[in-house]
Amino acid sequence: MAKILIIDDEEMMCETLSTLVERKKHQATSAMTLQEGIRLAANEDFDVVFLDVKMPDGNGLDALPTIEASPSNPEVIIMTGFGDPNGAELAIKCGAWDYVEKGFSIKEITLSLERALQYRKEKKEANEKRKPVRLKRANIIGHSPALNNCLDMVAQAAESDANVFITGETGTGKELFARAVYENSLRSEQEFVVVDCTSLPETLVESLLFGHEKGSFTGADRAQNGLIRQAHKGTLFLDEVGELPMSLQKSFLRVLQEHRFRPVGSNKEVESEFRLIAATNRDLDAMVESGEFRSDLLFRLRTFIIELPPLRERRDDIKELARYHMDKYCHQYGLDSKGFSPEFLETLVSYPWPGNVRELVNTLERSLTTARFDQTLYPKHLPSHIRVHVRRAEMEAGQAGESKGDDQHTISRSSGTLPKLQDYREEIYAQAEKEYLLELMEITADNIPEACRISGLSQSRLYALLKKNAISRKD
Structure with missing residues (x-):
């Protein structure tokens, strides 16, 4: 019997997938938030994880590497209410087993689950026969x-x-x-x-x-x-x-x-x-x-x-890389090991490193030269362009959060121009669609079958539209 984890904020979807899993004589566990799903994956062994993309506390694709790296190394099937080619590409590149839309038939979802379990079983059998060998990874630092x-x-x-x-x-x-x-x-x-x-x-x-x-x-x-x-x-x-x-x-x-x-x-x-x-x-x-x-x-x-x-996609490795290369340079120059202030490490982690590990290593050597006789490294020891970039990004992020208006659908005439008619029509259509769905869910008290009857939408299509417009059921 396999153990399946379902991470989805829709109760009905959790129930549907749980029923599907249990009919196949497997054990199902559900999590309604991304953080709860990550916690369960870290503390329990699961064979397969059904992972929703749009969760109330984050994006499932961002959490994919963390879930895949949990102790049981489960296979992950990404679930989404609406198709996104870029999301599918990212999921596959990150190692997801499959990327399926919630509108798919039960048969298609079941087949994806069965294939993932079959692959996992065969991989386990092959690993048991293989003799463990320690991988040589000279100068490749990190565990992200x-x-x-x-x-x-x-x-x-x-x-x-x-x-x-x-x-x-x-x-x-x-x-x-x-x-x-x-x-x-x-x-x-x-x-x-x-x-x-x-x-x-x-x-x-x-x-x-x-x-x-x-x-x-x-x-x-x-x-x-x-x-x-x-x-x-x-x-x-x-x-x-x-x-x-x-x-x-x-x-x-x-x-x-x-x-x-x-x-x-x-x-x-x-x-x-x-x-x-x-x-x-x-x-x-x-x-x-x-x-x-x-x-x-x-x-x-x-x-x-x-x-x-790129290094910006493996920020978890930056502190380990910094420690390894700083100790290496200190030994090379005959110096005592340097300490890092929390602010120094925070700046390293926040900078996007367009030159990747090579740029980080060169920056550390330059910082050591600047702080040759100081025991601890602070942001002041970093090149000015790095400190300026990080500080500017922090300030711009704060200003963007403060200046974000409530009304996203007004036409600006300050510049004396209007948007193209097609763009304006699509914007108004999107706004009307969201308002309709909000009212629909309110008058039906979040009753999906009743909402489908009134709107004339299929259940899968309604789920897709709710996800697209980031509308969550209150129950």
Whole structure:
């Protein structure tokens, strides 16, 4: 018998899902608030969690990583009263099992639950057979749910020999993760060859990658193996692969397919049996659309994908990162360990870090230089642009909260302009729809069947409209 947690603020939806679960001989537990659901997930073992998106005390998608990281690591099925493609994308990227609308049939919801339970059972059986191995993760610091998801992907990639494609903003640690895949793989005793595609000189790029024979060009006074040949039996890491010259992409595609190539000036092919890991901070799909990158090469690269989150999406790791790197620098410079004031850490956590971990590490080194003989670090030791940004954001947030008006649907004539008719019509329609629904629920005393009879709406459609307009039943 499986244990299912239902997190939804609608009592009727909780009852419906509980009945569905219990008919399948499983145990159902309901939570009417997000915080109660998080507490239950943290203290009890659940196999599957049905999680509503719009809760009175928060957004279910924001809580998804926390629930997934609870001790029992449940599979999560996101429930929503109205479809949102962006929400579906976010849920799937965060590891949700499924993303379903409340208007779906009972059969579809039941099938999603059964598949999640089947997957969980098979995963448990496989884990019991597998020997536990400690993952090597040198210099990858943190334990946030977002980071742990990436480390799970590293472990999976290390067990195979498939091409790995690592994406992420600049400074997120793509090379660290590439090395982690390599160090945990069966090729860890062989070479790890790094190719920085941003620094390949255009005139020598073929020679550097494929090698050359003696006398093949001016200055080639001896034969030399290229980087691809040096990676034979090992791992080839193409850093910033989006910068690979278009003229070379076709040749490299053939190397990936055949694992054979011809050095510059040679009439014989050379073999190199390597495992490829590629990384980029660029949108290669957009580059394919603009003709800057070959689609067939992209398909080859993207066998196993690891998407690294920016630091602003793993703020839970910032304090641990700061402690680790500050201690490292103190040891490097022969200084005693520095303390952090609460305000110093709060500023680090509040700043968005557009340069990600790399920017954080550089900032910490600069702060240490500023506070070389001080025992404790305060916000004054941080660069002024960081302090200004955080303070400005706090002030703007406060002013926005104070200036928010009650009436969101008036037409402003102060600038002498009117909105487009279509925009104005849609705004008035949305306002009228919400007012109708509020009055409908009031005159029916929140009786859903009666509200459906009066409005002519189906139950699923009524639920969707109530959710869309953030209208909660009073009972």
